[in-house]
Amino acid sequence: MTSRSFAFKQVIAVRTDLGMTRGKIAVQVAHGAVSAAEKARTGPQEVWRAWMREGQKKVAVKVNSEEAILDLERRAIAEGLPRAVIRDAGMTELPPGTVTVIGLGPARSNEIDKITGDLKLL
Secondary structure, eight states: OOOOOOSEEEEEEEESTTOOOHHHHHHHHHHHHHHHHHHHHTSOOHHHHHHHHHTOOEEEEEEOSHHHHHHHHHHHHHHTOOEEEEEOOSSSSSOTTOEEEEEEEEEEHHHHHHHHTTSOBO
């Protein structure tokens, strides 16, 4: 297996303090990934297209609170990165409006790493 370098990626930060089941986490990550990618696609498309061509790298990381998600959102806004904070609809495991994940990017890997590089993988 060869190591491959990616110039672009997307990071989805997941709250681990909520006790979500693996299935719920998977669905929330999907919501974050699709929603953030859609925001990138409907803006200037150069980065989104490059990310699509490159293979759509995604990384899931852990955070332990709503405050951590909102801090990531503030930092992403300051850096001008596409992002999507996901609030649960409340149909299964969580109360309506619970912040579960944030999707960041797609963007240049080094730009996202400034914000998420210290977070542990999910």
